[in-house]
Amino acid sequence: MEQFEALVKKDDAGRLTILELPFDARAAFGKPRGTIHVCGRINGTEYRGKLLARGGGKFVMVLDKALQKAIGFAGQAMSAAVTMAPEEEKAGGESPEKAVDSRCGMDLLTAIKTRQSIRKFTERPVSGEMVNAILCAGMRAPTAKNKRPCHFIVITDRQLLSTLARQNTNAAMLEGAAGAIVVCGDKNREGIKEFLCADCAAATQNMLLGIHGLGLGGVWCGVAPNSDWRKLLIGQLALPPKVEPVSVIAFGWPDETKELCDRWEAAKVHCNRW
Ligand SMILES: Cc1cc2nc3c(=O)[nH]c(=O)nc-3n(C[C@H](O)[C@H](O)[C@H](O)COP(=O)(O)O)c2cc1C
Secondary structure, rough: OEEEEEEEOOOOOOOOEEEOOOHHHHHHHHHOOOOOOEEEEEEOEEEEEEEEOOOOOOOOEEOOHHHHHHHOOOOOOOOEEEEEEHHHHHHHOOOHEEEHHHOOOOHHHHHHHHEEEEOEOOOOOOOHHHHHHHHHHOOOOOOHHHHOOOEEEOOHHHHHHHHHHHOOHHHHHHHHHEEEEEEEEOOOOOOOHHHHHHHHHHHHHHHHHHHHHHOOEEEEOOOOOOOOOOHHHHHOOOOOOOOOEEEEEEEEOOOOOOOOOOOHHHOOOEEEEE
């Protein structure tokens, strides 16, 4: 992790707002080739980005409008306090998804066809390794403009699961679940706010498939806008402003089996027009 003061300014063409690195990023981060993805904070605001090489060991990072606003850039060159690390370093070494990749032998279409909502769970705990694999599946989901605005709150606290279960009959299965993952959308990060729910939904479905692929069971609990449950989640999870709870996944080892039925509906398929 590098800590430094850097200049934020418009580039020579006056089009892009850039942060100039005062060191050779390839040498500092031990990356002799390839794109360098970095993360850290600028004036306290979290960021994620990639570095552009400008020749002679010089590197810059382009700041999008949201980040410019968050760090207080108003068009004039300014100095900023920056922390920066290559992305892999922040993740803490090897990505957890590698550890469990080999466990899931199901092919993708079989997984999609056989996934079902599971609402009854045994008391068997789910390992942290499996939870990490599920989270990796969530982070692999597509997001609008690759903004990756989703945060994932893993709940294992029995008291909290119980509180959430008791305040929403549609989420009563949380009482017996091994855990839950609350998918939240960060409106501070999202470039196109109208896609926040879609981004979180894609992550949620990826995780449900990951859960199924690992032999676990799970169910998506919706968080209705303006509902008391949404307010409860915001309060209990101490969500910061502009971080929206979008879905809650209850998961655990399945304690129910269900019949699969065919869902093919030819009448819902249209060709070129309705
Ligand atoms: C946006 C959304 C919200 C949902 N909310 C709930 C919920 O609050 N409680 C619940 O038990 N299931 C919930 N579900 C799961 C659906 O009931 C379930 O997916 C549907 O009945 C089809 O069954 P399947 O998942 O087994 O295919 C939700 C699903 C979606 C996509």
